[in-house]
Amino acid sequence: MAKHKDDALADLGRFSEPALFILISLADGPKHGYAMTLDIESLSGHKPGPGTLYGALARLEARKWIEPLAADDRRRPYRLTAAGQRVLRHRLQSLQALARVGRSRLSEA
Amino acid sequence: MRPETLLRLYPRAWRERYGEEFLATIGPGALGLQQVIDMVSGAIDAWLSADVRRATTPASVARTGGGLMNVKAFMVCDRNQARYTKRDALIGAGVMVGATLILTTVGTVARRSGWPATGEALVNLSFFAALMLSMPFWLMKGQPWKAQGVIMGLTVMLLTAATYLAGR
Numbered sequence: 001m002a003k004h005k006d007d008a009l010a011d012l013g014r015f016s017e018p019a020l021f022i023l024i025s026l027a028d029g030p031k032h033g034y035a036m037t038l039d040i041e042s043l044s045g046h047k048p049g050p051g052t053l054y055g056a057l058a059r060l061e062a063r064k065w066i067e068p069l070a071a072d073d074r075r076r077p078y079r080l081t082a083a084g085q086r087v088l089r090h091r092l093q094s095l096q097a098l099a100r101v102g103r104s105r106l107s108e109a
Numbered sequence: 110m111r112p113e114t115l116l117r118l119y120p121r122a123w124r125e126r127y128g129e130e131f132l133a134t135i136g137p138g139a140l141g142l143q144q145v146i147d148m149v150s151g152a153i154d155a156w157l158s159a160d161v162r163r164a165t166t167p168a169s170v171a172r173t174g175g176g177l178m179n180v181k182a183f184m185v186c187d188r189n190q191a192r193y194t195k196r197d198a199l200i201g202a203g204v205m206v207g208a209t210l211i212l213t214t215v216g217t218v219a220r221r222s223g224w225p226a227t228g229e230a231l232v233n234l235s236f237f238a239a240l241m242l243s244m245p246f247w248l249m250k251g252q253p254w255k256a257q258g259v260i261m262g263l264t265v266m267l268l269t270a271a272t273y274l275a276g277r
Contacts, residue, residue: 033134049144050112050135051151054127058155058164074133 008063009091018048018056023080023088026066032075033057060084110140118152118259120252122165153260157248193247201247208239230272237268 009016009023018040025031025039033053041047048056057078060066065084069077080088112135116128140148155161193201212235220228241261249257 033130034136037134049147049151050131051147051149051154053134054131055151055154055158055161058123058127058161059158062160062163071130074129076130 015056026080030077030079032077115148123155126165197247201243205239205243208242209235
């Protein structure tokens with residue numbers, strides 16, 4: 001399977017999975033760090049540590065896939081950018097294709 | 110251990126950019142062991158990752174006034190978001206290679222002189238210890254000595270403990 005130029009999440013190494021969860025978490029609207037942590041825990045069953053969460057957030061921000069909004073008290077919400085939506089869409093499509101192949105191979109076995 | 114204590118391990122620019130919201134995300138109270146390990150590894154990543162520096166650099170430039178001279182000096186010393194020059198990198202590499210050779214030699218001598226466990230530990234640790242020793246010359250150049258000492262000391266201590274436990 002060819003790697004799409006926008007399927008760049010894999011380049012984030014050990015942060016690619018937390019980054020994917022952050023993008024999914026922000027897909028339905030802006031959230032701050034604590035809300036993201038709770039959302040990711042409900043999505044994956046695993047609560048990301050603060051160091052991991054902010055390591056992934058900084059990488060996503062550096063790539064302009066998310067952007068910070070004005071801080072609300074001490075909490076700063078983030079939102080998905082158009083580039084982030086594109087990256088997330090491609091990543092989900094490739095995961096869907098992978099799941100399809102996996103399911104078809106399981107049914108062949 | 111309190112989150113505010115561990116936050117001091119992060120670079121100043123990082124703390125200025127993310128510190129408040131980071132603490133708000135964690136909440137008050139003592140941290141669990143898993144969170145402490147996660148925060149320490151996050152601090153090491155914040156010092157070493159060019160991506161993380163890129164996300165926090167504009168704040169540090171703005172803090173120093175954002176003047177043309179500052180930006181120019183920053184661009185000269187900070188090519189590809191690295192706060193070291195080519196000369197610094199060469200010195201760091203020299204320290205890393207030299208320290209690796211010295212520690213490996215000392216370890217080998219110790220192993221042959223009746224201290225096999227110590228010798229083995231020294232040989233196994235030589236590269237990582239040398240990498241830590243080289244960091245003040247390039248990756249952590251210009252950072253507060255206290256932060257350098259805590260990050261490098263803690264890493265060497267963890268590596269030493271892991272090597273000691275693995276060798277038992």
